Amino acid sequence: MSKEINAVYIGRKRTMDYCLVVVTIFNKGENQCTIRARGRSISKAVDVAEITNRKFLHEMIEVSDVKIGSEELEGDHGPKTVSTIDITLIRKSGK
Amino acid sequence: MSKEINAVYIGRKRTMDYCLVVVTIFNKGENQCTIRARGRSISKAVDVAEITNRKFLHEMIEVSDVKIGSEELEGDHGPKTVSTIDITLIRKSGK
Numbered sequence: 001m002s003k004e005i006n007a008v009y010i011g012r013k014r015t016m017d018y019c020l021v022v023v024t025i026f027n028k029g030e031n032q033c034t035i036r037a038r039g040r041s042i043s044k045a046v047d048v049a050e051i052t053n054r055k056f057l058h059e060m061i062e063v064s065d066v067k068i069g070s071e072e073l074e075g076d077h078g079p080k081t082v083s084t085i086d087i088t089l090i091r092k093s094g095k
Numbered sequence: 096m097s098k099e100i101n102a103v104y105i106g107r108k109r110t111m112d113y114c115l116v117v118v119t120i121f122n123k124g125e126n127q128c129t130i131r132a133r134g135r136s137i138s139k140a141v142d143v144a145e146i147t148n149r150k151f152l153h154e155m156i157e158v159s160d161v162k163i164g165s166e167e168l169e170g171d172h173g174p175k176t177v178s179t180i181d182i183t184l185i186r187k188s189g190k
Contacts, residue, residue: 039138040138041138042137042138042141043134043135043136043137043138043178046137046163046178046179046180047178049163049178050163050164050165050176050178054165054176063163066161066162066163067161068141068144068145068158068161068182069145070145070149081145081149083138083141083142083144083145084141085141087163
């Protein structure tokens with residue numbers, strides 16, 4: 001199963017909308033999900049991971065990895081660099 | 096050397112102000128620094144880590160660990176939970 005298939009990209013929707021997407025992925029039986037965000041959406045990505053873990057899938061999933069990085073984007077005034085985050089959630093063994 | 100001593104708490108100042116604090120810590124010879132933030136400052140914390148690493152101390156430091164979590168705070172309308180991030184930067188060996 002590719003990591004890419006279960007990637008959830010955080011944008012302008014509400015935090016709870018993304019939480020629901022993550023919950024649905026695990027409820028379908030998947031064992032892994034990566035929450036991805038850039039720039040100001042990074043705070044929301046951490047909220048999605050924490051709220052999903054704490055409120056919805058507690059005891060069932062855990063954060064297996066958090067990676068930060070940078071990406072170059074084409075902006076209105078030439079290329080600009082934005083920060084990125086990838087938060088990987090996995091199903092706990094036997095859950 | 097305690098981790099706490101070199102903690103940089105991200106708040107409302109400009110990103111570059113915090114980058115300068117991190118650069119100063121490593122230039123004083125310290126081998127580790129932890130960038131900490133809560134709530135909406137989390138995006139800025141990732142920017143500080145990435146910009147310091149990419150622009151100022153490239154080749155000299157690396158991200159050794161990223162932890163996310165939650166904290167309960169007293170809000171105006173009772174306790175509220177906020178997300179947190181701790182980004183630990185370390186000096187590369189021999190640098």
